[in-house]
Amino acid sequence: MRSPCPEPGRGAHALDQADPLARFRAEFHLPPGRIYLDGNSLGLLSRRAETHLARVLGEWRTLGIDGWTDASPPWVTLSETIAAQLAPLVGAAPDEVAVTGSTTTNLHQLLATLFDPAGPRRVIVADELNFPSDLHALHSHLRQRGLDPAQHLRLVRSRDGRTLQPADILAALTPDVQLLVLSLVQFTSGQLLDAATLTREAHARGVLIGFDCSHSLGAVPHALDADGVDCAFWCSYKYLNAGPGAVGGLYLNRRHFGRAPGLAGWWGVRPDRRFALSDRHEPAAGAAALHLGTPHLLSLAPLQGSLELIAEAGGIAPLRAKSLAQTAYLMGLVESDLAGHGFTLINPRADAARGGHVTLAHPDAWRICSALKAAGVVPDFRPPDMIRLAPAPLYTRFADCAVAVDRLKEIMVTKAHESFPATRPLVT
Numbered sequence: 001m002r003s004p005c006p007e008p009g010r011g012a013h014a015l016d017q018a019d020p021l022a023r024f025r026a027e028f029h030l031p032p033g034r035i036y037l038d039g040n041s042l043g044l045l046s047r048r049a050e051t052h053l054a055r056v057l058g059e060w061r062t063l064g065i066d067g068w069t070d071a072s073p074p075w076v077t078l079s080e081t082i083a084a085q086l087a088p089l090v091g092a093a094p095d096e097v098a099v100t101g102s103t104t105t106n107l108h109q110l111l112a113t114l115f116d117p118a119g120p121r122r123v124i125v126a127d128e129l130n131f132p133s134d135l136h137a138l139h140s141h142l143r144q145r146g147l148d149p150a151q152h153l154r155l156v157r158s159r160d161g162r163t164l165q166p167a168d169i170l171a172a173l174t175p176d177v178q179l180l181v182l183s184l185v186q187f188t189s190g191q192l193l194d195a196a197t198l199t200r201e202a203h204a205r206g207v208l209i210g211f212d213c214s215h216s217l218g219a220v221p222h223a224l225d226a227d228g229v230d231c232a233f234w235c236s237y238k239y240l241n242a243g244p245g246a247v248g249g250l251y252l253n254r255r256h257f258g259r260a261p262g263l264a265g266w267w268g269v270r271p272d273r274r275f276a277l278s279d280r281h282e283p284a285a286g287a288a289a290l291h292l293g294t295p296h297l298l299s300l301a302p303l304q305g306s307l308e309l310i311a312e313a314g315g316i317a318p319l320r321a322k323s324l325a326q327t328a329y330l331m332g333l334v335e336s337d338l339a340g341h342g343f344t345l346i347n348p349r350a351d352a353a354r355g356g357h358v359t360l361a362h363p364d365a366w367r368i369c370s371a372l373k374a375a376g377v378v379p380d381f382r383p384p385d386m387i388r389l390a391p392a393p394l395y396t397r398f399a400d401c402a403v404a405v406d407r408l409k410e411i412m413v414t415k416a417h418e419s420f421p422a423t424r425p426l427v428t
């Protein structure tokens with residue numbers, strides 16, 4: 001069925017040969033026989049992540065409870081060890097980062113800690129394109145605080161259903177607004193917002209700002225401190241490759257240090273007082289006060305390996321450079337090779353406005369995704385009509401991008417997708 005692909009894509013091999021990150025591909029377990037373009041949904045397992053997980057399992061096996069103190073590094077401070085590794089990726093000091101929880105629980109914690117329901121400003125602004133879990137958290141948080149989301153949650157509308165206009169976001173920041181919560185990169189269109197400008201403009205209006213960095217961390221640089229962002233939160237199973245359900249993280253700007261954690265737990269107590277097991281909560285310094293319970297060591301350990309690899313690759317700058325080159329290359333092939341087949345590129349084109357993935361809209365997106373997967377390329381479908389292609393820079397080749405577009409073209413030409421069910425089953 002599939003035509004052989006002796007020379008995939010224009011110039012793919014030359015680009016791969018010149019790729020300074022090429023050697024990192026061998027550090028990953030690649031699904032056999034597949035081209036994996038879904039690293040923005042679940043990053044792949046690296047040998048390094050596996051090594052660190054195996055280390056912790058070994059320590060558990062041989063040390064039992066003593067692993068908390070005698071493991072190397074000790075489990076009791078592993079979250080802090082990893083926070084220090086991760087801080088450069090978000091542009092923060094280590095004590096402003098807590099490696100804990102999940103995207104959703106961290107948003108809840110930051111709202112509980114920063115949002116004041118009693119002041120004159122009681123509106124939270126978010127946007128209608130955000131990931132549902134963030135919106136669920138915002139709704140339920142307002143209800144917890146006795147506020148009606150119908151009045152106190154304002155969602156910025158998207159003019160095209162795909163992207164946000166900065167002017168529309170700023171127009172929503174009226175004097176009753178206390179907090180603005182946005183995704184730095186939209187999970188659908190891949191739109192990258194300008195954190196520096198939005199933060200400056202929000203602050204000029206007396207509004208706090210927080211970013212969900214789930215789709216940006218590991219794909220684009222962050223300068224949360226330099227930009228003056230108030231808080232941020234993320235998961236680490238996407239571009240950080242830390243594994244399904246891995247421990248996420250949060251950022252709290254040091255200007256907010258010293259506030260009582262909204263949700264308090266014993267792991268947020270000062271380390272030297274934690275094991276005093278006092279019923280008085282004495283918060284740890286910095287973002288560590290927002291920890292809740294015992295760290296999830298087994299889903300923390302792989303993150304250490306992933307971050308080690310990113311550091312060896314030279315940090316986020318070379319990853320971003322390759323990611324931009326690959327998404328640009330993909331967009332070029334889509335425009336030249338898939339013209340006339342009903343696809344629309346909906347991600348922003350400008351480097352400064354696009355994250356790590358390319359999004360194609362097509363009325364038949366679900367069937368095309370099914371056919372593409374059957375043809376050995378793993379894309380990602382988002383309802384109602386989006387196909388996301390993410391060339392994760394540590395393990396994707398330019399040739400992979402070229403083959404993906406070749407296969408897409410072949411599917412459209414042969415109508416191979418028409419033999420797949422037209423709608424997505426309810427549970428997948």
Ligand SMILES: *Cc1c(COP(=O)(O)O)cnc(C)c1O
Pocket residue numbers: 102103104105130131133134183187212214215234235248
């Ligand atoms: C992936 C993602 C999430 C996932 O939340 P979890 O609590 O980690 O399941 C939330 N928000 C955004 C914007 C995401 O991209």
